[in-house]
Structures are given as C-alpha cells and as structure tokens.
Amino acid sequence: MEFKAYDPKQIEPKWQKIWADTHAFEALDDHTMPKFFGLIEFPYPSGNGLHVGHPRSNTAMDIIARKRRMQGYNVLFPIGWDAFGLPTENYAIKNNVHPAIVTKKNVDHFREQLQKIGFSFDYSREVDTTDPDYYKWTQWIFLKLFEHGMVFRDKTLVNYCPSCKVVLSNEDSQGGKCDICHGDVVQLPKDVWYLRITKYADKLLEGLKSVEYPENIAQQQVNWIGKSTGAFVNFAVKGTDEKLEIYTTRPDTLFGVTFMVMAPEHPMIDKYAERIGNMDAIRAYREECAKKTEFERTQLVKEKTGLRIEGLSGINPLTGKEVPIFISDYVMMGYGTGAIMAVPAHDQRDWEFAKKFGIDIIQVIKGGDIEKEAYTGDGEMINSDFLNGYTNKKDSIERVLEEIEAKGYGRAGVQYKMKDWAFNRQRYWGEPIPLIHCPHCGVVAVPYEELPLRLPDVDDFQPGTDGKSPLAHIESYVNCTCPKCGAAAQRETDTMPQWAGSSWYFLRYCDPHNTEAFASKEALDYWMPVDWYNGGMEHVTRHLLYSRFWHQFLYDIGEVSCPEPYMKRTAQGLILGTDGEKMSKSRGNVVNPDDIIDDIGADAFRLYEMFMGAFDQAIPWSTNGAKGCRKFLDRVWRLQEMLVDSDSYSEKLMATMHETIKKVSLDYEAMKFNTAIAAMMTLVNEMYAIGSVTKAELKTLIQLLNPVAPHITEEMWELNGFGSGMMRSEWPQWDEAAMVKSEIEIAVQVCGKVRGHITIPADMTKEQAEKELAAHEGVQRYLAGKNVVKTIYVPGRLVNFIAK
RNA sequence: GCGGAUAUGGUGGAAUGGCAGACACCGGGGACUUAAAAUCCCCUGCCCACAAGGCGUGCGGGUUCGAGUCCCGCUAUCCGCACCA
Numbered sequence: 057m058e059f060k061a062y063d064p065k066q067i068e069p070k071w072q073k074i075w076a077d078t079h080a081f082e083a084l085d086d087h088t089m090p091k092f093f094g095l096i097e098f099p100y101p102s103g104n105g106l107h108v109g110h111p112r113s114n115t116a117m118d119i120i121a122r123k124r125r126m127q128g129y130n131v132l133f134p135i136g137w138d139a140f141g142l143p144t145e146n147y148a149i150k151n152n153v154h155p156a157i158v159t160k161k162n163v164d165h166f167r168e169q170l171q172k173i174g175f176s177f178d179y180s181r182e183v184d185t186t187d188p189d190y191y192k193w194t195q196w197i198f199l200k201l202f203e204h205g206m207v208f209r210d211k212t213l214v215n216y217c218p219s220c221k222v223v224l225s226n227e228d229s230q231g232g233k234c235d236i237c238h239g240d241v242v243q244l245p246k247d248v249w250y251l252r253i254t255k256y257a258d259k260l261l262e263g264l265k266s267v268e269y270p271e272n273i274a275q276q277q278v279n280w281i282g283k284s285t286g287a288f289v290n291f292a293v294k295g296t297d298e299k300l301e302i303y304t305t306r307p308d309t310l311f312g313v314t315f316m317v318m319a320p321e322h323p324m325i326d327k328y329a330e331r332i333g334n335m336d337a338i339r340a341y342r343e344e345c346a347k348k349t350e351f352e353r354t355q356l357v358k359e360k361t362g363l364r365i366e367g368l369s370g371i372n373p374l375t376g377k378e379v380p381i382f383i384s385d386y387v388m389m390g391y392g393t394g395a396i397m398a399v400p401a402h403d404q405r406d407w408e409f410a411k412k413f414g415i416d417i418i419q420v421i422k423g424g425d426i427e428k429e430a431y432t433g434d435g436e437m438i439n440s441d442f443l444n445g446y447t448n449k450k451d452s453i454e455r456v457l458e459e460i461e462a463k464g465y466g467r468a469g470v471q472y473k474m475k476d477w478a479f480n481r482q483r484y485w486g487e488p489i490p491l492i493h494c495p496h497c498g499v500v501a502v503p504y505e506e507l508p509l510r511l512p513d514v515d516d517f518q519p520g521t522d523g524k525s526p527l528a529h530i531e532s533y534v535n536c537t538c539p540k541c542g543a544a545a546q547r548e549t550d551t552m553p554q555w556a557g558s559s560w561y562f563l564r565y566c567d568p569h570n571t572e573a574f575a576s577k578e579a580l581d582y583w584m585p586v587d588w589y590n591g592g593m594e595h596v597t598r599h600l601l602y603s604r605f606w607h608q609f610l611y612d613i614g615e616v617s618c619p620e621p622y623m624k625r626t627a628q629g630l631i632l633g634t635d636g637e638k639m640s641k642s643r644g645n646v647v648n649p650d651d652i653i654d655d656i657g658a659d660a661f662r663l664y665e666m667f668m669g670a671f672d673q674a675i676p677w678s679t680n681g682a683k684g685c686r687k688f689l690d691r692v693w694r695l696q697e698m699l700v701d702s703d704s705y706s707e708k709l710m711a712t713m714h715e716t717i718k719k720v721s722l723d724y725e726a727m728k729f730n731t732a733i734a735a736m737m738t739l740v741n742e743m744y745a746i747g748s749v750t751k752a753e754l755k756t757l758i759q760l761l762n763p764v765a766p767h768i769t770e771e772m773w774e775l776n777g778f779g780s781g782m783m784r785s786e787w788p789q790w791d792e793a794a795m796v797k798s799e800i801e802i803a804v805q806v807c808g809k810v811r812g813h814i815t816i817p818a819d820m821t822k823e824q825a826e827k828e829l830a831a832h833e834g835v836q837r838y839l840a841g842k843n844v845v846k847t848i849y850v851p852g853r854l855v856n857f858i859a860k
Numbered sequence: 861g862c863g864g865a866u867a868u869g870g871u872g873g874a875a876u877g878g879c880a881g882a883c884a885c886c887g888g889g890g891a892c893u894u895a896a897a898a899u900c901c902c903c904u905g906c907c908c909a910c911a912a913g914g915c916g917u918g919c920g921g922g923u924u925c926g927a928g929u930c931c932c933g934c935u936a937u938c939c940g941c942a943c944c945a
Contacts, residue, residue: 734883803879
C-alpha cells in the first residue's frame with residue numbers, strides 16, 4: 057500500500073469541518089454519564105489576535121478534555137468571550153466605530169484562529185459578556201448582592217487614572233501604576249460603589265482547604281487576603297472623652313509604647329483642629345503627603361517623616377502614662393484604624409521614627425541590641441509589670457489580652473490587607489449598574505423584571521472631563537422614574553469593571569441559552585463544580601478571588617449547590633519571545649500562530665507548545681524546536697509504510713508499549729506533557745529500530761497521541777480502518793505484568809562509583825547478587841586486594857560493593 | 861523586607877535518594893542523489909593523542925554505601941506583595 061506524504065494543509069481543514077458538521081464536541085444531554093467540566097480562562101478578544109502564548113493553556117486543557125472523552129466522560133469544554141473592556145473602547149473612540157462592532161469583528165477573528173488550532177470546544181455554548189442576554193444575569197447577580205447588603209457607597213480616596221479617566225481598584229493600580237495604560241495613578245476623593253468582599257475574607261481563606269490548588273497559587277491568595285490576628289486597643293486622649301483606637305499584632309509589647317502615630321488623613325486631626333497648637337504645620341505636612349505619588353511613598357522614601365501633634369497625647373491604658381501623638385505617612389489610613397501605638401524597641405519602623413525624633417525607646421523583650429536596631433525576636437519579658445518573666449510570645453499575648461478585655465481597654469481582633477472591591481468605572485463599554493438615585497427613596501434597585509438594563513446607543517464614547525461616564529450625558533438614559541415611589545429619579549451612570557462578567561461565566565456555560573435563570577438548577581447540579589480550571593498566574597489574585605467570592609455568595613443565598621466553583625486549578629507558564637522577553641507588540645517579538653500553522657501545521661504547533669518544556673515554567677519560543685516536532689509527526693505518518701497486519705503487540709515491543717501507555721496516561725494527568733511526548737518519541741524510535749510496527753501498536757500509539765495531535769491521528773485512524781469515532785474510542789490500558797522483563801541490565805558500583813554494567817535475571821535475590829556479581833571478572837578487577845565489607849543491592853537498578 | 865519559584869551540556873529541558881544529561885534543537889560525519897532538499901544511520905558534557913582514568917547539576921558545609929534530589933549556610937535571577945503596625 058502506497059501512502060501519500062503527510063499533508064496537514066489537506067488533513068486539518070478536513071477534520072475541522074467534520075468535527076463542526078457532526079457537532080462532535082458538544083456536551084451531551086445525558087446527565088447519567090460521569091461528567092467532566094474543563095475550563096480555560098475565556099479570552100479577551102483584542103484587536104491583535106492570538107500570539108503563540110495564548111494557545112498553551114487551551115492546548116493543555118484540550119488534551120485533558122479529549123482524553124476524558126476517550127475515558128467515557130461527558131465533557132463540557134466551553135469557550136466564550138470576555139469582551140467588555142477598555143482597549144476595545146479606546147479603539148472605538150479612536151476610530152469612531154461602535155465598540156459592539158469592534159467586538160464582533162475581534163471575536164470572529166479569535167474564533168477563526170482557535171478553530172484552526174483544532175480545539176475541541178463546544179462552540180454551541182459560546183458566551184459573550186457584552187451580549188445583553190448574558191449581562192442581564194451579571195446585573196441580576198449584582199442586584200442580589202445589593203439586596204443582601206453586599207453593595208455600599210462610600211466617599212473615599214480612590215485610585216484614579218488621569219489618562220484612562222477611570223477609577224481603579226487597588227488590584228488594578230498596584231505600585232501606583234494603572235494596570236491598563238501603565239501611567240501614574242493619582243488619589244482622588246470620589247463616590248465609589250464597593251462590593252463587600254472583605255466579608256468573605258475568612259470564607260475565601262477557609263475554602264482553599266477544600267480545593268486542589270498548587271501551593272504557590274494558594275499562597276498568593278493567602279497573602280493577598282493578608283489576614284493578621286492581633287488586638288484593637290483604646291488609648292484615651294488626654295483632656296477629652298475621646299478614645300484613639302489602634303490595631304496591633306503585638307499587644308504583648310504594650311508596656312514599650314513611647315508614642316503614637318496617626319495617618320495624615322486621620323479624621324481625629326480635623327475634629328480637634330482647634331486644640332492642636334501647630335495645625336498650620338500639620339496642614340502643610342498633609343498636603344505634602346497628598347502630593348507624593350504612590351511610588352515615592354512606598355518605593356523611594358524610606359526615610360521617616362512626620363511631626364508631633366501639639367496638644368494631643370494618648371494615655372497608655374495599662375500604665376496610665378502619657379505618650380505624644382505624631383502624624384506620619386508611614387501609617388496608612390486604609391489599614392487597621394489608621395493609627396498605631398509605637399514600640400520603637402521592637403518594631404523597626406517605629407525605631408527609625410524614634411531615632412529621628414529623639415523619642416524614648418523602652419525595651420520590653422530581652423535580646424538583640426536596641427541601640428543598633430529594633431529587636432523583633434522572642435525573649436523574656438521585662439519592664440512589663442504583670443508580663444515580666446513570660447518567655448513565650450503566645451503566652452504573653454494571651455495574658456495581656458485577658459487583661460485588656462477584662463478591663464475594657466480593647467479586644468482581640470483580626471485585620472485583612474484585602475480591601476473591599478471598588479466596583480464602578482466611568483466608562484461606556486461595561487455592564488450598566490442597575491441602580492437608580494431617587495431624591496426621596498435614596499438608592500433603589502432596578503426591578504429584576506426590567507433586566508437587562510441595556511447600554512444605550514451613543515455616538516460619543518469619550519469619557520467626560522468631569523470624571524463622569526459617557527452615559528451621564530445621555531438624558532434619555534439618566535432620567536427615569538423611581539420604581540418605588542414614581543418620582544422623577546436618575547440612573548446610576550457608571551458601569552461595572554471588566555472583572556464582573558468573568559466572575560460567573562462558568563455558571564452560564566452550564567446552561568447558556570436559559571432565559572428564565574442564569575442556569576437551571578438541574579444543569580448546575582450536574583455540571584458544577586468545574587473539575588479543572590487552567591489559566592494564567594496573572595489572574596490568581598484578582599479574577600480567581602473575585603469569582604470565588606461571587607460563587608460563595610451565590611452559594612450562601614442558595615443559588616448554587618457547591619461552595620467552591622473550581623475543584624482544581626493549574627497555571628501555565630508564559631511563552632516568551634525568542635529573545636527570552638515577554639512577547640509584546642512594542643518589543644516586536646510576537647510570534648503569530650497563523651504563520652506557524654501555515655508552516656508546520658496545527659498538530660505540530662500543538663505538539664511543540666506542549667513539548668517545549670515544563671508546562672508551568674516560562675519558556676522562550678524556538679521555531680527550530682517547533683520544526684523538530686513536525687519531523688516527529690512525519691515519522692509517525694511513515695510508520696504506515698512498515699505496517700504488519702497483526703492485532704497484538706509484538707514480543708519485542710510488548711514491555712515498551714505498556715510502559716508508554718502508563719507514562720503517557722499519568723503524565724497527561726500531571727500536566728507533564730513534555731515527558732509524555734518524549735515517551736512517545738522514544739516508542740517511535742524503537743519502532744524504527746525494529747523496522748516494523750503492528751496494527752495494534754500503531755492503533756495504541758495514535759490513540760495516545762490523539763489528544764495532542766488530533767488531526768493527523770484521526771486521519772490515520774480512518775486510513776487504517778480502525779473503526780468509527782476515534783474521539784470516543786476506549787483509552788488504552790496498561791498491564792503492569794506485561795512490563796516485567798526477564799533479564800535486565802544493572803549498574804555495578806564499587807564504593808559508589810559505577811564500574812560497569814551486567815545483565816542479570818530480573819528476579820535475582822540479594823544473596824545471589826552478592827555471590828555471583830562479586831565473582832564477575834569485570835568486578836573482580838576493582839575488588840582486587842580488597843575485602844567487600846558490605847553489599848547494597850537495589851533490585852533492577854544497581855549493586856554497590858563497599859570494599860576496603 | 862515578606863512570600864513563591866528557579867539555577868543541570870552550545871540551546872530547550874529529563875531524572876520515586878540509586879547508572880546525570882532521557883527526549884529534542886543546534887553542530888559534525890556518513891549513506892542515498894548528477895546535485896540539492898527530504899529521508900535514514902552514526903557522533904556530539906568537559907579534561908586527556910587514544911585507552912585507562914579523572915572532573916562535572918550556581919557556591920560552601922553536612923547526612924548517606926550512594927545527593928541534581930534531603931538538611932544547614934550563602935549567591936544570583938525571575939514573579940508576586942510591600943512602611944500592613
């Protein structure tokens with residue numbers, strides 16, 4: 057039989073069409089089957105299209121999904137579009153096209169690119185966050201949050217990006233840089249809608265114990281939530297009825313307090329402005345602080361600044377001693393109570409401040425040299441009244457809390473670094489926030505039956521210079537009647553942040569066309585939770601926390617029946633440019649998958665994406681490496697020229713076949729795709745060495761390879777008449793017994809150094825090995841004139857003679 | 861500063877405490893060819909003319925019959941957080 061050369065350009069479109077025409081990858085309605093819900097982060101359809109980094113995650117999950125189908129699972133492997141967002145809106149403004157049109161164009165381009173790679177997505181369940189039928193339910197969930205007191209409005213300093221003209225969450229403005237345009241962020245006072253994610257801080261921490269996340273991902277979430285345990289303590293303010301509340305994690309050092317510090321924004325300063333002697337200087341200092349960028353405040357200025365607040369001093373509740381109060385920007389208004397008790401002997405920041413301002417330093421824990429730096433270690437308590445003599449931090453904290461609580465000076469408490477989620481943006485291209493401001497009733501929810509609250513059509517998407525959303529300028533949108541009292545009212549004109557639509561999309565996949573609910577209870581009960589979610593490390597602290605928060609909330613109000621949305625989370629490493637740098641348009645190192653596929657085919661592209669290195673590590677792209685993978689597929693194809701008509705594995709390959717099945721099966725599960733592929737390459741090399749391959753061997757090989765290279769294997773399956781429906785053919789089984797070899801080669805070591813190799817019966821015992829191998833002439837040479845004092849025999853691996 | 865990761869040939873990378881460098885890329889040689897491409901075969905960590913041997917997994921110690929792997933102490937790079945009281 058003559059075989060044509062391997063031609064992916066012919067094979068790949070052929071199978072992609074067959075899969076689409078036969079709806080091959082649509083999830084089945086049969087809810088009695090075991091299910092598998094595999095999820096990848098739905099893409100933001102940017103105008104740039106895909107680069108070779110994007111498909112890495114998809115390919116990995118596609119391999120798992122395809123393997124699961126062959127293992128008899130009902131697989132849900134969906135795709136959708138996270139399509140709201142600034143880049144689209146900015147493009148729309150610049151080119152004067154409606155963002156919906158831009159979005160549609162980009163989505164079509166993305167879909168086409170993905171289809172060319174041959175992912176087994178269920179395209180019948182596509183979701184699009186900008187579709188009113190979708191964002192109807194985003195708004196619905198928001199209203200549920202509102203109804204349950206999880207939404208509140210506050211006037212605070214917010215992170216504002218002057219370039220994007222938009223308020224950013226803390227998460228979106230890390231390091232004082234805008235996450236979208238990377239410009240400097242400034243702090244502005246503004247009315248902001250918040251979601252009370254902090255109420256779920258403990259649940260978010262607790263939930264991590266019931267899911268399978270890798271250590272580094274779980275740890276990042278733990279750090280982000282930033283729970284600390286400590287105490288709130290009230291210091292009386294001398295000459296007033298006021299208590300100044302502070303938060304500390306070290307109440308055991310209360311006897312070492314020599315001063316207190318308030319954040320520049322602390323409200324008590326204004327309240328007592330009249331009794332503060334140096335209010336002018338304080339005002340000047342506050343202005344100075346406000347002018348500093350976040351960058352200066354956190355990165356550069358480690359030198360402590362501040363000044364004494366004259367006329368205000370605190371009273372240490374335990375000692376009754378008076379301590380001065382300072383203002384300084386090393387204390388943040390946004391954490392704890394915005395004021396601290398300073399213990400310079402045992403906190404380095406307080407120590408630096410005390411040195412600079414000549415404040416007393418009282419040591420209360422023995423150890424270190426507090427002349428040189430603060431001592432933060434453990435030790436015996438001194439100068440601390442009833443705490444003296446305690447040597448264990450835990451015990452002394454317990455003891456002092458007892459005292460504080462008994463006397464009403466304060467209480468034990470916890471703090472989180474995580475802040476509530478700033479939830480509004482002054483932009484057009486987002487979900488309208490379904491709230492109405494009524495002069496009589498206050499903030500009123502848009503009635504559920506009026507959802508979706510559609511984005512009005514406008515011509516001008518430009519945000520106003522007044523910091524308001526473009527929607528604020530559309531009177532027909534803004535003006536409405538209050539659903540409660542019927543009075544003339546105004547709509548909220550801000551929209552939701554991009555994270556909203558992605559916080560629940562996996563739920564919609566379960567039942568994407570439902571018009572009565574975001575998904576039916578039955579569909580949710582069957583499909584949820586997501587069994588395996590793969591995505592990028594960059595979404596670990598934001599998207600992953602936000603979506604867990606929404607899901608936990610929906611669980612608490614009885615809308616979903618599992619407390620955690622994702623059972624297992626994994627993350628891929630970045631694919632870097634050939635220069636080892638992150639791929640970006642500006643660096644000019646972007647590799648386009650279309651070009652690669654055109655050159656070597658989608659299967660070789662997929663194969664290389666998975667073969668290039670450890671899945672969770674960042675790796676530079678190498679087009680030569682990719683070509684090597686094409687070479688491997690050519691070799692697999694040409695195996696057809698050495699085919700022997702036999703329904704069993706040949707004796708020579710028996711053990712290798714079973715070993716390969718085992719290795720590939722287990723490595724896929726562990727996302728060790730590179731070694732799985734290496735094992736298949738080894739197998740193919742052996743087939744070439746033997747010079748022939750049986751039908752059974754070929755069948756197994758292409759089944760193992762199918763999840764990675766689906767087109768070529770489907771074609772070979774058909775050519776060789778292996779039957780219909782390769783994608784649901786039974787995944788190969790391995791047999792441990794078949795791997796056992798009668799003879800094996802082991803290493804012979806003398807004093808731990810390898811001195812040769814010997815082939816022995818595989819079942820040789822230690823006693824036999826000691827006797828027979830020591831007598832072997834190759835071994836004798838190294839043992840000459842020495843006594844063997846000990847023999848270590850590791851069956852199947854080595855024998856080690858310890859000789860003197 | 862805190863948290864996490866990484867460090868192995870010219871390159872990407874393999875290796876339940878048990879033969880370091882699997883599998884590839886690059887490079888070299890050979891076969892086939894009028895020639896080239898493709899393909900097939902061989903070589904390819906370093907030192908050494910060869911053999912024998914020695915040296916080799918960022919650095920310094922340790923545990924062990926045996927360490928890339930475990931322990932202690934460093935260094936470098938990357939990622940995340942960061943004056944979090």
